[in-house]
C-alpha cells in the first residue's frame with residue numbers, strides 16, 4: 187500500500203515530466219501547425235495574387251478593346267479601325283447570308299465581307315453571272331446585269347461601265363434624287379464618319395462635296411465639259427455617262443474639287459490616312475496613263491480596309507487597274 191501510496195507522487199512526478207513533455211510537444215506541434223498555416227497562407231496569397239492578376243489580364247483585354255474602339259474617332263489608329271472593321275464585316279456577313287442563303291460560292295465570298303462591300307449592291311455571283319473572265323493578274327471577274335465585278339469588287343472605269351438604269355441599292359439613304367451626298371453605300375458612310383472624326387480630332391475639316399450622281403447627271407456634266415473644253419480634254423477629267431464611279435454610290439469627292447486640295451492640310455492628311463478607313467485615292471498622281479484620269483486628290487473610292495492598305499502601298503499608291511491587271515480605255 188505504501189508503495190501504492192508512494193506510487194502516486196512518483197506517478198505525479200512522471201506525469202509532470204510527461205505533462206511538460208506533452209506541453210513541449212504541443213508547443214512544437216502548435217508552432218509547426220502555425221508555421222504550416224503561415225506557409226499555406228503565404229502560398230494562398232501568392233496564388234491569390236496570380237489569380238487576381240490573371241483576372242485583371244482577362245478583364246484588361248476587353249477594356250483595351252473598348253477603349254481603342256472608343257478611340258476610333260479620336261486618334262484613328264490602325265487598331266481602332268480594325269476593331270471597327272470587324273463589326274462592319276460581321277454586319278456584312280449577316281447581310282450576305284441574308285442575301286445569298288444557300289449559295290456555297292457566295293458563302294465563301296461572304297467570308298471576306300470587304301469584298302462583298304466593295305461590290306455593294308451585288309446580289310449575284312460568278313455562279314449566275316452573265317459572263318466570267320480572268321484578268322491578266324489572274325483575278326476572277328464576272329459581269330452580272332451589266333455590272334462588272336473583279337475579285338468581288340465592283341469596277342467602273344473607261345473600260346467597264348454601268349447600265350444607264352443602274353442605281354445603288356445598299357445606300358444609307360435611299361436614292362431619290364439625281365445626285366446626293368447622302369445616298370451612298372451604308373458601310374462607306376460608317377467608314378466616312380470615322381474618317382471625318384479622325385480628321386476633326388486633328389483640327390481638320392473634311393466634308394463630302396459630291397457623292398452619288400445618276401447616269402443623267404453625269405451625262406449633263408460631261409456634255410457641258412465637252413462643250414467647254416472639247417471631247418479629248420473633257421475625257422481626261424470627266425467621265426462619260428455610265429463610266430463614272432459616282433454612279434456606284436461607292437465614292438465621293440471631298441472639300442474643294444480642285445487641284446489645290448492636295449496642298450491643303452486636309453488634302454495631305456487624307457492622302458496619308460484615308461486607307462486606314464478603307465478608302466483609296468482612286469486616281470493617284472503619276473498614274474494618269476493607267477487610270478485614264480488626271481490626279482484627283484479629292485476623289486476617294488471605298489474598297490474596305492484590306493484592299494485599301496494594299497493599294498496605299500506605304501504612300502506609293504497602286505491603282506485598281508494595276509492591282510487587278512485591267513485596262514481603263516474607252517472603246518472608241
Ligand SMILES: [Zn+2]
Nearest residue numbers: 432438439485
Ligand atoms: Zn469624283
